[in-house]
Amino acid sequence: MRRTLFSAEHEAFRDTVREFISREMAPHHADWEKVQIVPREIWRKAGAAGLLCPDVPEEYGGFGADWLFNVVVIEELAYAGMTGPGFMVHSEMVAPYILAWGSETLKKKWLPKMVTGEAIGAVAMTEPGAGSDLKAMRTRARLDGDEYVIDGQKTYISNGQNCDFILLACKTDAEAGAKGISIILSEATREGFARGRNLEKIGLKAQDTSELYFSEMRVPVDNRLGDEGEGFRMMMTKLAQERLTQAVRSICVCEAAIRWTVEYTSERKAFGGTIADFQNTQFVLAQLAAETTAYRVFTDWCISQHLKGELTPVDAAKAKLTVTDLHNKVVDQCLQFFGGYGYMIEYPIARAYVDARITRIAGGAAEVMKQIIARDLFPSRR
Incomplete structure (x- = not known):
């Protein structure tokens, strides 16, 4: 389009x-x-x-x-x-x-x-016991003079092996719930910081993802971003862009997967013709193409809203929820047309299939997106 x-x-x-x-x-x-x-x-x-x-x-x-x-x-x-x-x-x-x-x-x-x-920068929010529920994080930053003393653990941190510094979300007030979270920039050279193993994932294999550990790590107060206790508000503000970014990537993968499949089925011989000659092939790909075009329009609208500073967290959640669901649907149905070749990792459609699954988890699970949208629909039930 x-x-x-x-x-x-x-x-x-x-x-x-x-x-x-x-x-x-x-x-x-x-x-x-x-x-x-x-x-x-x-x-x-x-x-x-x-x-x-x-x-x-x-x-x-x-x-x-x-x-x-x-x-x-x-x-x-x-x-x-x-x-x-x-x-x-x-x-x-x-x-x-x-x-x-x-x-x-x-x-x-x-x-x-x-x-x-x-x-290279990284963001450390997720913990072994606190994924989408950021308020449940346990990493602590205790004020000692003009320094924070940080103890805790983070996991699933992208760029964790390569990073030179981390934006670390941690509790500066353990009793204040969401209002007790702050974001502190920590250099990876600081004593008390340790990288864990490079986590082995089912997809996104070229992107290093790590466990990170903090033990009595001292960081100057001047490394804090914004005011103390404002971390959760910051994350809620910026998560809209992260979720839109995921939608932008997902809609492109949908378009690419359909293109790969049209090209493959047009050449692949079967039963005296090509796979593309079958009505089922044409109808399935037609449906996927129509849905992809519709969500492309929505994604581009969200981009335009973000450029104006008017993208709401609810619209960002809608984009991430629906486009990533489509992403998983498209790569699954397109892979089917490749037959056994679709199961071979050297084919782009196979890599796209295994890489797709994380999109419904990262940046807030699909269930969290539904909760955000539902709260907008039923404000009295928050």
Whole structure:
């Protein structure tokens, strides 16, 4: 479908991103999946090509571009089936927190290095006993003079092996519930910080994902983002962008999977013709294409709302819930047309299938999205 969001400048940047992925990433991605981590060199190359944090203001080393340039990067990585490295976490989660609530010192120290790929960022929210229920986190930050002393554990942390610093969500007031959560920037070189194993996942294998441990780790109070106790509010504010980012990626995978399947079924011979000659093939793909177009329109509308600063958490939840559900449906039904080849990991549709499942969990489980939407429908029952 014809899209009206992007200017000629955006499309020129898209060509640059696509060429970079083709030259620097696609030939190596299978090897990265085998070792389950991406070399830091690719981050520096991506920074030089402008793929990291393009919307960071010029005063902090970025291009000062609008968020549509970030969308271009997300889309092209998705179209190419690139699940690593964790550029999305770095650019769409870490940088926005620092820009919105970091001190001027933190901004000047970290944002230029994030743009160049010299420093890799991670966000540590999830714990073994606290996933979507962020208020249940147990990691503690105790104030001692002008430092926080942090103890706790985080898990499923993307970029956990490669990161140079972490935005750490922790309880600064254990008795205050959601109002007792703060976000503190912690360098990975600090004494008391330890990386656990690189977790072995069923999908997203090229993206390193880790357990992180904190034991009597001391961090200056000046490393806190915003005011003490404002962490939960910050996360609720920025989770809308994270959820939209997931929807942007998911709708692109839907479009790519349908394209791969049309091409494959048009060539694959069966019963004296091609698989595409069967009415069932045509009708299934027609239905998927129609649903994908409808959700593409909704996703692009959400992007436009976000650009205006008007995307609500409810609309972001609707986008993540519905588009990720479609994502899983499309790759499942498309894989069926590939037969045994669809079960071979060297085929993009097979990788897309195993990578899809996380979309209904990460960034807030599907059930949490339904709860957010339901609360909007029934405000008196909150």
